[in-house]
Amino acid sequence: MNGHSFTNHKAGSVVIALVAAVTVLVPLCNAVFPDGSALHFSAYTVSLLGKYMTFALLGLTLDLVWGYCGILALGHGAFFALGGYAIGMYLMRQIGNRGVYGDPVLPDFMVFLNWKELPWYWLGFDQFWFASLMVLIVPGSLAFVFGWLAFRSRVTGVYLSIITQALTYALMLAFFRNEMGFGGNNGLTDFKSILGFTIQSEAVRLALLMISGLSLIGAFLLSRWIIKTKLGRVVTAVRDQESRVRFLGYRVEMFKLWLFVFAAMLAGLAGALYVPQVGIINPSEFSPLNSLEIVVWVALGGRGTLYGAIVGAVLVNYGKTVLTGLLPEIWLFTLGAAFVLVTMFLPRGLVGLLVRDGKES
């Protein structure tokens, strides 16, 4: 509607075009150029790019709730992890009798625990469609119940941040327990196949990269559309002057809940795309530190822009890949320092350097 949102709009389109280019060109190159050629991406690179896509999607969902609605959720990683566990359960059941113990139904860790039958909550996860549904429903339901309680009681600001952090921490402790039936400490791993295809095969890796890229593009366009609707304007109004919005007759808690559940479901999707590409999901994904990292991606990239979250997620994770390879000890310090510097000197994040006026309307 106003001049400066055009530049943000354009920058967002550029970023999403880059994502689309990676999504299309990498599989194309690998199809055209033979293995060993310089333009043939290695399995490692393909998975790495796919992983970045899922992180970017995760960052985008946090930007929706934090950047646009002012909900600084410090437990957003929980939804990602739950989506990951949902698909992980499907992948475990795909193993069938190819596990170490050869049990046709029970995953190895259950045989090891001497369990005789599958717990009820594992039923149905042999079906891909069911698991896919759970990828969205489980994080969405948790967000719904949690948000319903928190937003109705008008818990806001730092209190809300703390209880979201407590939520993910509690889930981490719960998932660490063997009795929970999610593989405890080790989590779910040793996946063999997905929809009958070998999970390590190049075709599957490329397919996962493409699906991750398309999901990111789809989520970006959908989010951008939502922000431009009247609901998007109500939500930003809530961010800026929450109580004023109530006096206009809007049930603020319902809008927060709507956005929070939507973001949680997309975060679950990101987790579900991540797990088959890295081959493991364990309780450390619930760690409060992970959720804090997502906040750093978004702050660094520039919140309230959507594409800033994508830029931040990719840059930080690229930095992490490089640095943890070279000097693992200094990674956390570097991340912390970058965060402090950006919050002090670049309140609008890195994209704020390029786009003149990032003030979204």
Place this chain on the structure above:
Amino acid sequence: MNGSEPQTDQRQDKPFGFMVQPRASNRLDVTHGTILYLEDVSVSFDGFKALNGLCLYIDVGELRCLIGPNGAGKTTLMDVITGKTRPDSGSVFFGQTIDLLQMDEPAIAQAGVCRKFQKPSVFDGLTVFENLELAMKTDKGAWATLFHRLGSEQLDRIAEVLQTIGLQEYASRPAGALSHGQKQWLEIGMLLMQEPKVMLVDEPVAGMTHHEIDRTAELLLSLQGKHSIIVVEHDMAFVRSIARKVTVLHEGSVLTEGTMDEVQNDPRVIQVYLGD
């Protein structure tokens, strides 16, 4: 409880107060000609009585001016009516049947009791047009808002209000760029967009030029009859120009009521404004 008392549909707001969303469960009933009843309302903040046994009745279509020295409790009164502050005791009814104390802020606003704040509070990041659109009376649920499209009637309504508040040229400007007086106008416009039955207008002319003040007076006068209006203002010349009936508030209760001349000549009012 024992089933001997027949339950009427009228009192649905009492049982299951925890489960049922607070909302106007009853139709607005103004057969007695009074739209707002405040009886014996008291509010205290840490022992300090901001409202003290206040009684106030507003007639349908009336334009009432509320004056009183700083800290008299005028804004607190509006806070109580709009659900921002819960009184310690007393009752607040909208018409004869709607108990505003059972409702929360959005429910009260949707029922048609709308408010302009003392400190202009428009949404700075949104344009003037978008501010009006946000205030517009329509289905305010999340899904309805997501799929909301402005119809031609609604566009006309916004254009009409823009005209009324004299901000046509500013429609696509961010509200944050407006002057203080223009923000006041925009907030009055947002009030109009809500098609309120009761308008609570807290200090509308603060920060306005003489010309703007005159136009505000004209506007409020043109609205009386269509809406019931309570105006709080310190600018006595402005109050005089619009006042029919004036209520003077002092230390949380009504000191006196009457025409502007009556209250200005009341020795107690003179005492309150000049004394201590």
